[in-house]
Amino acid sequence: MANKSISHGADSRLEIESTFKDRLSYLGRLLWRDRTGVVGILIFTTVVIAAVFAEFLTPYKPLDQDLYASKMPPMWEEEGSPEHPLGTDNLGRDMMARIFYGARVSLGVSFFGAIIAAILGVVLGAVAAYVGGRWDEIIMAPVNLVLSLPYLLFVVFIASVLGSSLLNVILIFGVTNSPIFARVTRGEVLKIRESAYVESAISAGARWWRVLLFHVMPNLVGPLVTLISFQISAMIFYEAGLGFIGLSVPPTVPSWGNMLSEGRRYISSYPWLTTMPGLAIMYTSLGMNLLGDWLRDVSDPRTRRSGR
Amino acid sequence: MRAQPLLRVNDLKKHFYIPTGLFGQETIEVKAVDGVSFDLNAGETLGLVGESGCGKSTTGRTVLKLYRPTSGNVFFDEKDITSIPGEELNKLRTRIQMVFQDPYASLNPRHTVKTIVSEPLVIHGLMKGAELDERVKELMELVGLNPSYMKRFPHEFSGGQRQRIMIARALSVNPDFVVCDEPISALDVSIQAQVVNLLQNLQERLGVAYLFIAHDLSMVKHISHRIAVMYLGKIVELAGRHEIFDNPLHPYTQSLTSAVPIPSPKMERKRQRIILKGEPPSPANPPKGCVFHPRCPIARDICKTEVPQIAEVQPGHFAACHFAGTPIQDT
Amino acid sequence: MASILKVKNLVTKFHTVDGVVNAVNDVSFLLEDGETLAIVGESGSGKSVSMMSIMGLLPMPPAKVEGGQALFNSKDGPVDLIQLPYEAMSDIRGGQIGFVFQDPGTSLNPILTIGKQISETLIRHLGISGREAKDKTVSLLAEVGIPDPTLRFDAFPFQLSGGMRQRVMIAIAVACAPRIVIADEPTTALDVTIQAQIVNLFKELRVKMGVSTIWITHDLGLVAGLADRVLVMYAGQILESAQVDELYENPKHPYTIGLLGALPRLDTQESKRLVSIDGTPPDSTILIHHCPFAWRCAHAFERCWNEKPALTTVGEKHTVACFYAMEEGR
């Protein structure tokens, strides 16, 4: 009686032989279902390609000045020319080249910043949750303090103390962003450790390291990957913010923030000097946000809907 | 003379200390389990019933040493689980397993059914490779699941199916004893019967002993050989399943058995109900004397001061009441 | 007996991203004056949604009542609750029809004292003064068995136990002497001894006030001692309806028979295995054009897969929607 395998009501599915056309339409459905992810990845890839292959994608160097061709509008405007598709700035530097090379700074700072923040934060949060007691308090007190400060103000303060260099910016972002990772990690670890499936693993004889490796970590990956992609998107903004007030990388380095800062003076007469880097920032962080959303869904088997 | 019981629980206590006050400077002592003793024989089912918060789950968990007991002993096969070293305890864990109440929370959502079912075997390094695969298939068939579902994730199953997965996992290491903590409470009536039948069939075939925790008295009576009734951290009555219903000695048991709904309108109309006044007090602040006295219809002065000890009032029938067996006048 | 509520062909769907959930599929029933009607069914069978559709309590969207009538014999003559404008509906809700929810924890406002919550209902529906309302509230609290009602008037919900909160919910539901009380699993979250108290309270109130009750539950044991008539719901439909004695002694639908067999009997000594119903209820996102129980039914034959059985009378006040039962009955 009990051994009879139970019927599955309306749930039973027919196995259908798949033809090439079926598979193609299946692929189509997959792409459509994950359209946010597809768009996110597309955006993300274009930015990475622009950053990595900047040398090959544009004949100009970001610092090449050509005062004869200064303040040229983008090519779709009357005075524009296809030689400088996005125009030139007040010193005649090619906007497109600056944006492509600038992507290196934005991506580099936000990626490495997020990675450092994640590593630091995860270790802190995991120790706080796992060791608990005194250590929990010692770790979480400064973490909560930092999280209660207005973030941009805090970063501006540190940056102005430390001075501007690429490494400094990365380190500042890494350190100041680690508290959010610490808090999320601690919360997730505590939640997972309290969960019935961990209790069930312990009752089956699992040691603490097995619980950490097979139960806590896999359930942590989803929230963390998502958080990382959102943080990257945020850091692209913050880097631009810092650059805007001259506290990011030195002015000689082309970065989107520096471009905004320099273009500010000409915002009414030569608006493309600010709109171009502004659009680049929006485009990239939109991509990262879409990617983050999608990663949250796919990293969880419960929301990873089947393609059937 | 009966053989030694498989499990002997002796005056087990588990008190929780909860910090309170603004800075956690004070603690409240919650006597979740306060002096529980019982035996369990191989292949037997002992039902543990009682109201929410009376300490059933804590008892089950402390017996498995998921919680460190405050005091008392748990002898499994003559070995004291409460004091043996961790190494040895972990070996014993192949013989003791647990099935949890909530079939939705107790399966890791990121693991496939195969990983879940085989985890105890993997932890103890008992099997791997093709042998493990075979065993998982066999277990899934044993609990009535299609082995082709091995690669699926828990959320793709219904509550009853998940509980089967949990049972397959518990049985993977051929345990002698399984603690079932409300394994059917979260399931629909028509599904409950599937799981209960499965547990009974498996007991017949494999000779497992169960500690079956539930608050549904009628289901407990159906599946158990003996029943223990808990109230506020203590066992107030323990007897054979028919005995508990036909001849309840403790006033709490009497009211409990009279309150169980019977699915028969005719019988319901004939029944005398003993409806208790009030509600169970908090285990953080249990009454003095007999913990049941504030709600007890037959309480007298002695009940307010003296704690009644559990005693074998009739052969094999234990009760903890100064006036065990006194009938309750209809209220 | 006159009927006080007549529900006809009620259809309710949820339009969600995962598809259309067919929550209530053509439900019709009568509630007679002074009667206690129990609706039993498994989780997801549409018990709550059918009641909430009638009371206009569903979030719309995603919910949509796509058809049907609910004729209520109100004080001012018959009205169709489904068509009633919002204002008129909220006059009836809490006034002529009271509602007790499953979870007493979440259906009381946590930041208002219970006294205030009850007296507000009284002021709103009966138009009495604050002082009068307070007196009436205290007597209501006493009536539902809350000790020290004057003291408890100022208690907040969190200061009360689950059983006490459920008593407060009941006090609110009966405050304005309603014609109907709908109780949605009012004892599911409570312990057996507290459940017995609440059931008893309901029986007393019913005798005292002569109110008609709809009691939603999945516990067939509870229904036996409580209801006059029972509706068995499955997959958004009513499969069987009968007087309580008739249903337990002479169940006709294979599902009802299965449910009763799945319950352990306290009245017998020998222990037989329970009768289990294999399988699970169907996915509510597919629209079923045959018997919804056919997948799990041991008696299903060809017709069960081709047509949907309609409720057919098989005895006095006994209707069943099953081809097998109908043929057998002949």
Ligand SMILES: Nc1ncnc2c1ncn2[C@@H]1O[C@H](COP(=O)(O)OP(=O)(O)OP(=O)(O)O)[C@@H](O)[C@H]1O
């Ligand atoms: N980890 C814990 N820390 C503090 N108190 C706890 C803990 N676990 C349980 N308790 C308390 O101990 C008492 C007994 O809880 P337990 O979970 O054993 O009850 P139960 O009989 O299983 O109830 P239920 O039927 O609701 O599952 C309760 O008052 C509960 O609040």
Ligand SMILES: Nc1ncnc2c1ncn2[C@@H]1O[C@H](COP(=O)(O)OP(=O)(O)OP(=O)(O)O)[C@@H](O)[C@H]1O
């Ligand atoms: N807000 C909602 N959105 C989408 N679907 C819903 C919503 N509320 C209910 N449903 C669906 O409607 C169907 C009927 O649900 P309903 O709450 O009426 O069941 P029930 O019989 O009351 O079950 P229970 O015993 O669990 O309370 C179910 O399939 C449910 O998933």
Ligand code: SF4
């Ligand atoms: S109609 Fe057919 S399938 Fe449905 S319950 Fe009756 S016999 Fe079974």
Ligand SMILES: [Mg+2]
């Ligand atoms: Mg419990």
Ligand SMILES: [Mg+2]
């Ligand atoms: Mg409901």
